[in-house]
Amino acid sequence: MSAAPLDIAVAGLGTVGAGVIKLIEANGALIARRGGRPLRVVAVAARERKKDRGVDLSKVEWYDDASRMAAEAKCDVVVELIGGADGIAHATVEAALKAGKHVVTANKALLAHRGTELARIAEDKGLTIAYEAAVAGGIPIIKAIREGLAGNRVSRVYGILNGTCNYILTRMRKSGEAFANVLADAQKLGYAEADPSFDVDGIDAAHKLAILAGVAFGTRIDFSGVHVEGIRRIGSEDIQFARELGFRIKLLGIAELTEAGLMQRVHPCMVPLETPIAHVEDVYNAVVAEGDFVGRLVCEGRGAGAGPTASAVVADIVDIAHGRRPMTFQLPAAELAAPTRLPIAARKGSYYIRLDVVDRPGVMADVTATLRDENVSLASMLQRGRAPGERVPVVLVTHETEEAGMRRALDRISKLGAVLEEPHVVRIERF
């Protein structure tokens, strides 16, 4: 390995930043032998110098200001691990590109909000902005789609993109406990943040989905076009009904490109037990891509954590070391398409609907008449027990129907006197 080392500056020394440095310490010699150049961390930027991160930082140049490091440090690559769509993370990436340095980032928010713009800047200067770690952690799904499926037209990409939600839903199923209790436990175990809303409200998954759609379809990143629902309204009753119906509930991100346009959505889904992702449990992530020649490709692995994220960051660095320079999002950023946005109202499929109703004569006649009026056809109906005059849950499963009509029916149903709270709706996805 007589080749010159690839010099790296790391912005952000949280668990992932420290993980990247640990990985290079542990496997650096092997990585250099793998036909590339040695990787050398030459600079770091973080606020606290004294904190023990379990890595040797005695020989690196230290910066307090990450964007100054990006501009000034003598290096080939800036690794941005600060996070956030704006502020210092954005400034650091812009400064690095401006200074002619490649960028590797795990920052899904930044890519989801500014991916197309940053890709144009990088490509105009012949630089790489690589982001394998931003989507599904250790799973090399960006590479698999962009290079491994390079011969395919991909029509759909979907997956379990948030480990916190998948952990909570798995625990709810196994323990029978309510969302709030399971969330509290997840927070204690470090699987959920103190403020869990980015995860449980689906925003983190939506960031990742917008990026995946861009690379799978060659379209401009359109985060604001993602319909987003989280998992807070999933009750333990829904988990129980799903089991009876042969489904599991998963928070999925789904992007589909058709002649009519692009639909991007993140919401809880019921998936049949026979589908591979039904069995992806706990904090694991999985991404499924469907190509016209390859058929269905499923990749599953750890979606977060220091080790898996560092693995993805270093894979990107090795690509740069080897001189591999793929397009950021499959096509040159200036040529990315901007297809029509399809709203969630255009979704066609079947629905699980749970109503809390007062058990009295005529309620179900009113409900079913309303569905009929909107052309929503019922596949099955389940009522749990009988309790005249009291609250009972009633579950309806529809045949395939368009969401708009189903929503109109539900608006009317909500207003029926015997219907006690807003209906709980989970879309059924039979992939």
Next chain:
Amino acid sequence: MSAAPLDIAVAGLGTVGAGVIKLIEANGALIARRGGRPLRVVAVAARERKKDRGVDLSKVEWYDDASRMAAEAKCDVVVELIGGADGIAHATVEAALKAGKHVVTANKALLAHRGTELARIAEDKGLTIAYEAAVAGGIPIIKAIREGLAGNRVSRVYGILNGTCNYILTRMRKSGEAFANVLADAQKLGYAEADPSFDVDGIDAAHKLAILAGVAFGTRIDFSGVHVEGIRRIGSEDIQFARELGFRIKLLGIAELTEAGLMQRVHPCMVPLETPIAHVEDVYNAVVAEGDFVGRLVCEGRGAGAGPTASAVVADIVDIAHGRRPMTFQLPAAELAAPTRLPIAARKGSYYIRLDVVDRPGVMADVTATLRDENVSLASMLQRGRAPGERVPVVLVTHETEEAGMRRALDRISKLGAVLEEPHVVRIERF
């Protein structure tokens, strides 16, 4: 896309060869836009010119002799889709490399037998020999391991590598039918060859495993070091017992590298229902790689067929078009390690053993005493019904033990008068 086209010669026009040409016809314009060069098929070699393959071959140069085409055709890449470890396939690949052309191949037998040698020839000349299609069809697992896990030390790689066997085992489980009947059906449906031995005896899976081990560990391809057993001895009773015990039976290829050496084996396994590959059904393949930083990565997809194989072949061609030149097997071929071969006798794990015994007093005492003498400890024992003086199946599940001792015990047990046929053994793998 003003770049010069990449000129391709295709050797072998079976379903896969025709599939590659169809893919380039269908998606060529998109592939060219994806930042690479246009792909242009300029020559083909096949025996029968008149056969209708559903593709336009009017403008390509036609050769009867693939190795002459490899030597003489004016092209950048020779795609070898003839198959077989020797003969014309090998001659074609050698001729292409000798003539300074890159090679893309789907030929697992050739790689398994001559991979290290061909990689050295290619690397010495600065050429690529790419083989994504040789392992697990459409799944981009070679790329995922070699590039996506470039930062990791991989310690184990395993998977469902033969779609025919997985289809047969899935059908046996779902229908309860015997191996021979299901095989006959699979042959009728085109999922198994007229001579099925390459598939059902595990040889095809062993070819793929040897290649996977090389790329995952950076070791010389050692096909003759693979312990191989097929699925012919799996009875419908074993499938039934597996279900009762919470397992599924899968033909797996497993390669593990430890301080002690390299163990490579292909054989039927019982895997717990909770393991992702337990749910990989029908003709699907799946590969699992375990890296020190990434943890467990699982990729599942179609392992055979014209479309998926063409997808993998074209991905390799696109890499060449983009000037991406990875090492053939992770490290330069001249530096690949040759670790000690660990024999199957060194395998440690638990075992499912089915004995057909005459139901009479003292039989089980003899069996269990023999196991005790070889230090094989029993976890459980199942006997199906009672039939004094007649044949009954008895199932033993052992605790973790070394295979050598278990084999010695079984040799002695086979010789007991009441044991009617050679014991049926399936290794239990709790990944």
